[in-house]
Amino acid sequence: MTTRWVGTSWKMHKTLAESVTYAQGLVAALRDEPGEYAGVQPFVIPSHTALASVDEALGPARDRPAGLLLGAQDAHWEDAGAWTGEVSVPQVADAGAQVIEIGHSERREHFADSIERTAWKVRAALRHGLMPLLCVGEPDAVQRAGGSREHVLDQARGALDGLSSDELDSVLIAYEPVWAIGEHGRTPHTAEIDGPLQSLQGEFGDRVQAVLYGGSVNAGNAVELLALGTVEGLFVGRAAWSLSGYLELLRLAAD
């Protein structure tokens, strides 16, 4: 049985109460109807402020249905220090995070997360036993110029080269073309994304935990995306911000 990873980042959304309600409903659904979600590896990535509360709402990590994982949207590369406004990997781990999202295009664009910084953050996550979820993806202009494959390989190599095979084994890669992400994003044709996915699979597929696709994923295209031989899971924003939306995607991904 192949495992399909299906996760969601809530980005800068949800109050504590909303986060906890979602988390409680998710655990209940996964526990009540395990057959509906067979073969799926779910993960949720709340805001930093909600991490500890969601961790508590999900219950002890070892007892979570479907091996549900909790993630943080980012963390600094240093363990501690004079970095006002930042949070460290040990801090998000202390709040319950098991996965760290690194290099999302919004971080790269607005918060100067360079390839070098993503490499540092990947190493910080691994140093503390957390799973890095490295996001890579090309902007619109690069895609139009035909440079998608090279762009995502540069980002992935820059962040991952030099890691041991054991370290790579706990890395997730999410291919998320910038032009497909968010409310101004364009829903991709599978032909547009298969090339970069093939490149990532060709170089990293056997060595990392999984290669996921993200960017305008919804209940209408999830099955087609998962049918691509290059896609081992989905990383979802808007379509999974409601619990019912996320559960529907989990069911579509299930065996």
Ligand code: PGA
């Ligand atoms: P979207 O976001 O699903 O809302 O397009 C995806 C992402 O940013 O990971």
